[in-house]
Each structure stands twice: as structure tokens, then as C-alpha cells.
Amino acid sequence: MEHGIVIIGGSVSGYNVIAGLKKGGYQGKITLINQQNYLPYDVSTLSKSWMLDQENLDPPLFKQADYYADVTLKLNTIITQINPEEKTILTQDNEEIPYDTLVLATGSVLRTLNVPGSDAAGIFYLRDFEKATKIKAWAKKIKELVIVGAGFIGLEMASTFSQWGLQVTVIEHADFPLGRILGEEASRYFMKMHEEHGVRFLTGEDLESFISDEAGNVSTAVTASGQKIPCQMAVIGVGVTPNITLSHPDLKVERGYLVNKYGETTLPDVYAVGDCVVWPYQSQLIHVEHWEHAHDHGKAVARNILNPQSSHYTVRPYFWTDQYDQHFEYLGHALTWDRIITRGSLSDRQFTLAYVDENNLPIAIFFANNGDKRKDVAKFMDTNQPIEDEKFVDMDNKLNEI
Structure with a gap:
């Protein structure tokens, strides 16, 4: 590929596309365009560990500059236009940048x-x-x-x-x-x-x-x-919306850029990843704004760039949050549920909540303070079986053995 892969956005997902390409042995040209004047960094720490450390004023970079020695970096650069017919993009300074494959990793914008x-x-x-x-x-x-x-x-x-x-x-x-x-x-x-x-x-x-x-x-x-x-x-902090400021008549948007299970948009040779996308999950189109999705989606898109349409993105949504000395995790995607089944005790700070549908199937599970482990919760959900309340609520029964 003469022009290589151009990635718009130094976000979590943008960085992980690069990491996935490197891991997959890609030797061609990579160009990373970032609106900010920083190398990609871990934005998730800004409200937690980074902010808690009053003296730390360094960006929480994923990698130092030498990691990008084989990447063309265009920082402090805004893209204003996509021209899929010519396979070029245009910067605010009217610089035309050609691509063979384009990745939109534009993240989200604040409400x-x-x-x-x-x-x-x-x-x-x-x-x-x-x-x-x-x-x-x-x-x-x-x-x-x-x-x-x-x-x-x-x-x-x-x-x-x-x-x-x-x-x-x-x-x-x-x-x-x-x-x-x-x-x-x-x-x-x-x-x-x-x-x-x-x-x-x-x-x-x-x-x-x-x-x-x-x-x-x-x-x-x-x-x-x-x-x-x-x-x-x-x-x-009243929420965010997908950053879809880059538009084209043939680039389909449904809240975010609409992508298929391979991360492909409706434009040829154009992918989109992370917070800016809406993607198919269990027969529905969903949008999530979690770090893990941006990480996993970026890696999946990298695999599909290297080997087109080889890697279905079927990762179950997951997020976590640390507040004070407590750690919370959530696996699944539930906008509505029939009822919630409580495992363990909220008063003891170790508990697991299963959000189930009318058939008692778990749509999502929220678990606190390592009472249950993520791998066990995932394995339990993978069985796709109705929950037996009596067995589930007893913390003496390990989830991976129920």
C-alpha cells in the first residue's frame, strides 16, 4: 500500500489500532492524526488516579515517543473533509493527505x-x-x-x-x-x-x-x-455524544458512525472504532463509551485491516470504576430488565447483581469489590442459561461451578 493506513484520532481506540497493527506484523506506512498536541494517553485515569495525585502534571501516555518512530505523527491537526472517491482527507490548513485505509477514531464530544x-x-x-x-x-x-x-x-x-x-x-x-x-x-x-x-x-x-x-x-x-x-x-459532567463532525453523504450515521461486525463503515476502505461508533451486538445496534470497548474494538479493527473481514467483533461490553477504596465492574448491556437478583450482601460490600429478562436470563451483571471475578462472571454468562435464584444468591457457590 503506497499511502498506508491513516488514523484520525489519538484516542484509546486509535492507539490500539496502532498497537494491533504492530502486533500483527504490519510493515507499511501508518499516519496518526491527533487534534490534541499530545501523544495518545489514557484518558480514563484523569478522573481517578491521575487526578488524585496532586503533584503529577505529566500526561498518562500509553507509550513514549520512541514507540512511534515508525509512525508519521500529525499532532495539533484537525481534519475537515473526507473525499472517498479520491481516497484523501483534508486538514484545516488545506493539506491533502492520501490514504489506502482510513480509520475514524474520533471519540466523543461533551454535552x-x-x-x-x-x-x-x-x-x-x-x-x-x-x-x-x-x-x-x-x-x-x-x-x-x-x-x-x-x-x-x-x-x-x-x-x-x-x-x-x-x-x-x-x-x-x-x-x-x-x-x-x-x-x-x-x-x-x-x-x-x-x-x-x-x-x-x-x-x-x-x-x-x-x-x-x-x-x-x-x-x-x-x-x-x-x-x-x-x-x-x-x-x-452531563454526558457525551459521538464525535461525528466528519461527514459524507455516503457515510451512514445512526447516532454514531454505523459499522458492521468488522468495524467497516459504509464508505469503502474506511473503518470507525470506539466511542464514535454504533455497532451490532446480539441482534441490536448499540453504542457504549467504555475504555474496554475502545481497547478491544481498536484491536479487532487492526486484525480486519490486516486480514479483511477475518475478525467478528462480538466482545461483551464491560466497564469498571474505582471510587475511594472500592472497585466495581459491569459486564453486559442492559437498558431495561425484568428484575434484579442480588447475590451476596450490599451491607458487606461484596455483592453481585444480575439484571435478568423475563426468562431469567442474565442480560448484564454488576459486581463489587472482587466478591466475584470477571472471568467467572463471563463464564457464567456464556452458558446463556436461566438463573436458578437459590443457587445464584449463595456466595458459597462459585459462579463458575453453578
Whole structure:
């Protein structure tokens, strides 16, 4: 291939396409184009371990620069156009870059809140390393912090900054944080865990506005019900959407770039990976924004580039989160469920929740603090058998033996 493989996006998935190509013995040309001026780094640590370390100001790189010695790097570069007929892409500086194979690893973009006062200094969105460094610097000079949104990023930030010793208040539109994903019982567990570390929750509540001081710094968050929460900093985490800013009439989009089981888009010789895609999983099209999906999908697409249509992507979605001294994992994909079966005890901090359909088949399983191991949970789900409640709830029965 004369022009080789061009990857747009130095994301988790973009990096793993490169890693997969290298592992597969690819000797051709690779070009990595990244909008940020950094080598690929692990964004998942920015809300957790990296942010918790107050003195660390280095990006959490996957690999140092010498790893990319055989890769053409175009950092701080934005792509504005795809021309599949000529097999070229165009940068914002009107540089035309040819490709033989193109990979879209564009990630996601933040949802933002447009409320009065949201332009005050000290209001942040966490998405990249540059934003993370500014958040870390600002947090060192404050005492009170408001987090808007109680998704996983919001809760991880609440955990981190309460461990910093800050007074943290979380404002969440829903009645329960993570309730749509995990259900009320697990949601209450998360709330109690955070409250035991001094975090305050305002649920079923919306942010109305911010008030700033004379210097233009945020000083107060005002809720829809009129509550005023003192804060010298606010972090907003109200979700993301797939980054599909690159478009073409023949590039099909269904929320994200639509790909088949090989990661191929509707454009010839164009793949898409990670957060920016919608992909087929168990007879439905799904979208997930988890680190493991970006990792696994990137590796699968690399295999399909090296050996076209050789590797079906059938990986069961998985995510994990660390908050305080606790570790949580989730395997599967359940937007709805018939009921939840509890294994173990939430009061003992080691538990497993099975989200089952009307036939008692597990759609997803959420497990905490290593009471069950991922490999055993995966093997249990692989049997695709209805759960026998009595056997399942008894922690003395190992999942891989039920």
C-alpha cells in the first residue's frame, strides 16, 4: 500500500489500532492524526488516579515517543473533509493527505450546559489532559466544589476531590445517580458510600445558574428549586455524544458512525472504532463509551485491516470504576430488565447483581469489590442459561461451578 493506513484520532481506540497493527506484523506506512498536541494517553485515569495525585502534571501516555518512530505523527491537526472517491482527507490548513485505509477514531464530544453565569472562571468540563491540568491547578486553591451530573465521571470526581479534603456537592437531575444503568438498589449504595465520605447529593434537581464574585470567579451554584450552594469551582459532567463532525453523504450515521461486525463503515476502505461508533451486538445496534470497548474494538479493527473481514467483533461490553477504596465492574448491556437478583450482601460490600429478562436470563451483571471475578462472571454468562435464584444468591457457590 503506497499511502498506508491513516488514523484520525489519538484516542484509546486509535492507539490500539496502532498497537494491533504492530502486533500483527504490519510493515507499511501508518499516519496518526491527533487534534490534541499530545501523544495518545489514557484518558480514563484523569478522573481517578491521575487526578488524585496532586503533584503529577505529566500526561498518562500509553507509550513514549520512541514507540512511534515508525509512525508519521500529525499532532495539533484537525481534519475537515473526507473525499472517498479520491481516497484523501483534508486538514484545516488545506493539506491533502492520501490514504489506502482510513480509520475514524474520533471519540466523543461533551454535552454542555448553557445556563446564566456559566462563563465564570472556575467552571470546567473534564474531557482531555489540558482540561484536567487546569482542574487540578484550580482545585488546589478552593474549599468547596459543585459537580453537576452524577454519572461515572461525576462520581469518580466526587471521590477524588472528597479525598483531597474538599467539600463536594453533587447536583443530579435524576432521582438516583446511575439509576438508569444500575437500578435503585445499587444507586442507593453509591450515594451512601459517597455520603459517608462527606459528599452531599441534591437529586431530582437541576442547575439553574451560577453566580460569580467581583473577580469573575464562580462563587455560587443556584438550583432550580432556589437552593444556593457556595462553590469556588464547578465541574460539569452531563454526558457525551459521538464525535461525528466528519461527514459524507455516503457515510451512514445512526447516532454514531454505523459499522458492521468488522468495524467497516459504509464508505469503502474506511473503518470507525470506539466511542464514535454504533455497532451490532446480539441482534441490536448499540453504542457504549467504555475504555474496554475502545481497547478491544481498536484491536479487532487492526486484525480486519490486516486480514479483511477475518475478525467478528462480538466482545461483551464491560466497564469498571474505582471510587475511594472500592472497585466495581459491569459486564453486559442492559437498558431495561425484568428484575434484579442480588447475590451476596450490599451491607458487606461484596455483592453481585444480575439484571435478568423475563426468562431469567442474565442480560448484564454488576459486581463489587472482587466478591466475584470477571472471568467467572463471563463464564457464567456464556452458558446463556436461566438463573436458578437459590443457587445464584449463595456466595458459597462459585459462579463458575453453578
